[in-house]
Amino acid sequence: MxxxxxxxxxxxxxxxxxxxxxxxxxxxxxxxxxxxxxxxxxxxxxxxxxxxxxxxxxxxxxxxxxxxxxxxxxxxxxxxxxxxxxxxxxxxxxxxxxxxxxxxxxxxxxxxxxxxxxxxxxxxxxxxxxxxxxxxxxxxxxxxxxxxxxxxxxxxxxxxxxxxxxxxxxxxxxxxxxxxxxxxxxxxxxxxxxxxxxxxxxxxxxxxxxxxxxxxxxxxxTEVELMGKLEMLPIYQPREKFSNKGTYGHALIIGGSYGKIGAVMLSGRAALASGSGLVTTFTPKCGYIPLQTAFPEAMTITDSDDEKITAIKFDIEPTVIAIGMGMGTHKDTHLALQEFLKGNTAPLVIDADALNILSKHKSDLKLLKPQTVLTPHPKELERLIGKWKDDFDKLKKAKAFSKKYKSILVIKGAHTITVFENKLYVNSTGNPGLATGGTGDVLTGIITGLICQGYEPLTASIFGVYLHGKSADIAVEDYGYQSLTASHVIDYMGKAFLNLFEKPQLPQVTNDNEEANKS
Known part of the structure; x- marks a missing residue:
C-alpha cells in the first residue's frame, strides 16, 4: 500500500x-x-x-x-x-x-x-x-x-x-x-x-x-510503501517440480565465537527454513561439535583458532554469505573481515558484530559491493549513521547512508523499515514477542535463505522481514509474548509461507434458536 x-x-x-x-x-x-x-x-x-x-x-x-x-x-x-x-x-x-x-x-x-x-x-x-x-x-x-x-x-x-x-x-x-x-x-x-x-x-x-x-x-x-500480504503475493517464487537442492543455492553463514555459537546456528536454521538448498557454517573450532551435533542439516567449516575468527578461508562457492552473528570484535576478527571483504564477490548480508566492526572502521564500508544488506538494530544503526535528532532525521540519515554505499538498510523495530536509496518499505507484521535474544539472527538467516534461492537482495529483505514477523504473529498465538523464542520463529516459518495463500475466514453466523434446539 x-x-x-x-x-x-x-x-x-x-x-x-x-x-x-x-x-x-x-x-x-x-x-x-x-x-x-x-x-x-x-x-x-x-x-x-x-x-x-x-x-x-x-x-x-x-x-x-x-x-x-x-x-x-x-x-x-x-x-x-x-x-x-x-x-x-x-x-x-x-x-x-x-x-x-x-x-x-x-x-x-x-x-x-x-x-x-x-x-x-x-x-x-x-x-x-x-x-x-x-x-x-x-x-x-x-x-x-x-x-x-x-x-x-x-x-x-x-x-x-x-x-x-x-x-x-x-x-x-x-x-x-x-x-x-x-x-x-x-x-x-x-x-x-x-x-x-x-x-x-x-x-x-x-x-x-x-x-x-x-x-x-x-x-x-511514493517514497514510502506499507508492505502487507497483498504486496507479498507477487514476490513469492513457487518451486519447480524437477528441482533439487542445488537449484536453491548454497548459503554460507560466517560468525560465532566462544560462547556465541548459537547465533550462527539460529541463522543457519532460518536460512534452511526460508528455502535455502544448502547451508554451510563457518565458525571458530569451538563451534564444530555443537553445530555437528545440534544442526545435522548443515555442513561445517572452522577457523584454525579455537575461540574466535582470525581468517576466513573456505573452498566452496557460496551463492550468498551472511556474516557477523556472535562473531565478536577482536582486532584479529576485524582484520579477517577486512581481508574477506576485499576479495568477496558473493551477495552479502551483514549483521551484529560485523556491523559493529564496520562502525569502528568506517573506511572499510567502501569495500561493500552494491546491494549489500545490513540489518542493524537501533544502537547498531546509530553507530553506523551517527546520532539523530528524531525519527525523521534518522530516516534522512539512513537514506543518505544507503545512497552513499549503494546498500540496503534493514532498520529493525516494531515496524521494521527497509531502506534503499530514497525508498522506504514499512513492514506490517511482527509483535512484542520478537523482543528476545536471537530473533535478529533469525531474520538475517531468512533474508540470506531468500537471496540464496534467487530473490534480489532488496526483494529478499522486504519479503524476509514480512515472513519473520508473520511467523512470530502465528507463533505468539500458541506461546504468548513472554514465552516466544527465536527458535519458535524458525519453527513457524512454514506456516508463514502457507498463510500467504490462506483466505481470510469469515465469522460463522448461527441461529441461536436453532442451536438451542440441537442441544
Whole structure:
C-alpha cells in the first residue's frame, strides 16, 4: 500500500475533483460520509453521547459533515467549533451553514478552557480539529483541550490524523497532540503511524477509501510503501517440480565465537527454513561439535583458532554469505573481515558484530559491493549513521547512508523499515514477542535463505522481514509474548509461507434458536 506525502494528498484531491467534475465540498462530503458509515455500522443507533470537535479548516469541515449525518440518523450528538483562529476555509463555512440548517442545536463555539464541555468516560470524542495542513504548534488553550480529552478517558476517534500531529515531522510537545484510540485515515495511512516517536498517538488506524482518482493512485510513485500480504503475493517464487537442492543455492553463514555459537546456528536454521538448498557454517573450532551435533542439516567449516575468527578461508562457492552473528570484535576478527571483504564477490548480508566492526572502521564500508544488506538494530544503526535528532532525521540519515554505499538498510523495530536509496518499505507484521535474544539472527538467516534461492537482495529483505514477523504473529498465538523464542520463529516459518495463500475466514453466523434446539 502506498503511503502518500502531504503534497501528494493535496494533488490527489485536486486531480480527483477535476476528473470527476466535483467540487472540493463534494469530496469533503464523500469523506465525511465514509467516516459516518464507519461509526454508524458499529454503533447501530446507540445513544452514547458523541462529542464532535471541529477546527475551522478542512478537517473541521469533515467533522461537520460527520456530525450532520449523525444528527440526521438520530444520534446523541454535541458539536463544537474550536475557535482557534479568525480564518475559516470555504468548505468549512459551507458545512457550517449546512449543519445549522439541519438542527436547531447549533455548534457551540469554544474560545478558552472555561468553555470545555463535560465529557464522561463512556462518551465518544470525534477529533476533527486539525488535519495534515497543520504547520505550527496549537495555542495553549487548545493544548489544554487535547489534555482534557485524554483525562476524560473517553474513546477518541481521530479523523485522518490525530490533531496536533504532523504528517512529516515529530511534534515538540506531546501535550499538544490528541492521543487517539482509533484514527480513520483517508485513502492511505500516514508514515507517522509507524515510527517509534509518533505511533503512540493512535492505538489503531484504518484507511478509508474515498474514491480518489484511480489513475493518480496507480501511477504516483511514493517514497514510502506499507508492505502487507497483498504486496507479498507477487514476490513469492513457487518451486519447480524437477528441482533439487542445488537449484536453491548454497548459503554460507560466517560468525560465532566462544560462547556465541548459537547465533550462527539460529541463522543457519532460518536460512534452511526460508528455502535455502544448502547451508554451510563457518565458525571458530569451538563451534564444530555443537553445530555437528545440534544442526545435522548443515555442513561445517572452522577457523584454525579455537575461540574466535582470525581468517576466513573456505573452498566452496557460496551463492550468498551472511556474516557477523556472535562473531565478536577482536582486532584479529576485524582484520579477517577486512581481508574477506576485499576479495568477496558473493551477495552479502551483514549483521551484529560485523556491523559493529564496520562502525569502528568506517573506511572499510567502501569495500561493500552494491546491494549489500545490513540489518542493524537501533544502537547498531546509530553507530553506523551517527546520532539523530528524531525519527525523521534518522530516516534522512539512513537514506543518505544507503545512497552513499549503494546498500540496503534493514532498520529493525516494531515496524521494521527497509531502506534503499530514497525508498522506504514499512513492514506490517511482527509483535512484542520478537523482543528476545536471537530473533535478529533469525531474520538475517531468512533474508540470506531468500537471496540464496534467487530473490534480489532488496526483494529478499522486504519479503524476509514480512515472513519473520508473520511467523512470530502465528507463533505468539500458541506461546504468548513472554514465552516466544527465536527458535519458535524458525519453527513457524512454514506456516508463514502457507498463510500467504490462506483466505481470510469469515465469522460463522448461527441461529441461536436453532442451536438451542440441537442441544
Amino acid at each position: 502506498k503511503i502518500f506525502s502531504k503534497e501528494q494528498i493535496y494533488k490527489g484531491d485536486q486531480i480527483t475533483a477535476k476528473k470527476q467534475k466535483i467540487s472540493s465540498t463534494d469530496l469533503m462530503e464523500r469523506a465525511g460520509i465514509q467516516i459516518f458509515n464507519w461509526v454508524h455500522q458499529r454503533m447501530q443507533g446507540a445513544q452514547v453521547p458523541i462529542h464532535v470537535f471541529c477546527g475551522i479548516g478542512n478537517n473541521g469541515g469533515d467533522g461537520l459533515v460527520v456530525a450532520r449525518h449523525l444528527i440526521i440518523y438520530g444520534y446523541n450528538v454535541h458539536t463544537y467549533v474550536v475557535n482557534c483562529s479568525d480564518k475559516r476555509t470555504e468548505d468549512f463555512l459551507v458545512n457550517y451553514d449546512l449543519i445549522k440548517q439541519t438542527t436547531k442545536k447549533w455548534p457551540i463555539m469554544l474560545n478558552c478552557e472555561a468553555d470545555f464541555p463535560a465529557i464522561g468516560p463512556d462518551d465518544i470524542i470525534v477529533d476533527a480539529v486539525f488535519g495534515i495542513g497543520l504547520n505550527r504548534p496549537p495555542n495553549e488553550w487548545v493544548k489544554g483541550l487535547f489534555q482534557y480529552f485524554r483525562a476524560s478517558k473517553a474513546f477518541t476517534l481521530a479523523i485522518d490524523l490525530p490533531s496536533g500531529l504532523y504528517p512529516d515531522k515529530v511534534p515538540e510537545d506531546e501535550n499538544g497532540v490528541v492521543w487517539a484510540d482509533y484514527t480513520l485515515s483517508f485513502q492511505s495511512p500516514k508514515l507517522v503511524f509507524f515510527l517509534p516517536q509518533t505511533s503512540k498517538y493512535t492505538m489503531q488506524w484504518e484507511a478509508l477509501d474515498i474514491d480518489i482518482d484511480p489513475e493518480f493512485l496507480q501511477k504516483t510513485e
